[in-house]
Amino acid sequence: EIVMTQSPATLSVSPGERATLSCRASQSVSSNLAWYQQRPGQAPRLLIYGASTRATGIPARFSGSGSGTEFTLTISSLQSEDFAVYYCQQYNKWPRGGTFGPGTKVDIK
Amino acid sequence: QVQLVQSGTEVKKPGSSVRVSCKASGGTFNTYAIAWVRQAPGQGLEWMGGIVPIFATANSAQKFQGRVTITADESTSTAYMELSSLKSEDTAVYYCGSTVSGYVDYWGQGTLVIVSS
Numbered sequence: 217e218i219v220m221t222q223s224p225a226t227l228s229v230s231p232g233e234r235a236t237l238s239c240r241a242s243q244s245v246s247s248n249l250a251w252y253q254q255r256p257g258q259a260p261r262l263l264i265y266g267a268s269t270r271a272t273g274i275p276a277r278f279s280g281s282g283s284g285t286e287f288t289l290t291i292s293s294l295q296s297e298d299f300a301v302y303y304c305q306q307y308n309k310w311p312r313g314g315t316f317g318p319g320t321k322v323d324i325k
Numbered sequence: 326q327v328q329l330v331q332s333g334t335e336v337k338k339p340g341s342s343v344r345v346s347c348k349a350s351g352g353t354f355n356t357y358a359i360a361w362v363r364q365a366p367g368q369g370l371e372w373m374g375g376i377v378p379i380f381a382t383a384n385s386a387q388k389f390q391g392r393v394t395i396t397a398d399e400s401t402s403t404a405y406m407e408l409s410s411l412k413s414e415d416t417a418v419y420y421c422g423s424t425v426s427g428y429v430d431y432w433g434q435g436t437l438v439i440v441s442s
Contacts, residue, residue: 250428259432307427
């Protein structure tokens with residue numbers, strides 16, 4: 217089973233600053249990596265798929281990079297609505313699985 | 326755009342089973358798969374499994390094998406997730422989502438399942 221890890225667990229950032237979130241897979245997942253945002257009380261929202269492709273309607277300040285086992289989500293200039301929890305997910309073995317990372321909480325510094 | 330509407334809150338006793346439904350509209354049901362993801366209170370997202378309705382083939386995470394049954398009814402564009410032998414640790418919000426390649430692009434609103442004696 218592929219294990220996903222994320223760092224840091226919590227990231228404190230001031231509005232307008234850049235946030236860089238990391239995700240690591242225990243074995244290569246190629247570019248089969250997605251990022252989601254989840255605000256309190258809401259369902260997750262797809263941000264990035266294929267490691268670097270923004271989903272429909274996602275602002276350009278969100279960008280993804282990486283391949284293999286190391287991935288990064290960058291939020292270039294944090295807006296108030298971006299303070300949330302972010303999860304990465306590998307889907308390299310789809311349809312036989314799609315494990316999530318434990319999440320990174322981005323909160324206001 | 327796919328919309329997914331899930332069934333309502335369930336309260337169950339330990340050892341019993343629960344079935345959660347997920348009705349799809351928009352899009353064509355047999356052109357995408359349905360995934361099931363759960364989230365325990367204050368915890369992260371956990372992949373449970375999924376089904377490709379057109380092939381009626383379902384897969385589940387190893388943790389849930391033998392306890393989860395995922396099915397789909399193309400005639401009503403509805404997917405179901407049944408979890409048996411419930412324990413208190415199964416208390417969670419259960420989400421369904423549509424997927425083509427493994428990432429979930431549309432999500433249901435979530436169904437709270439409470440397991441308590």
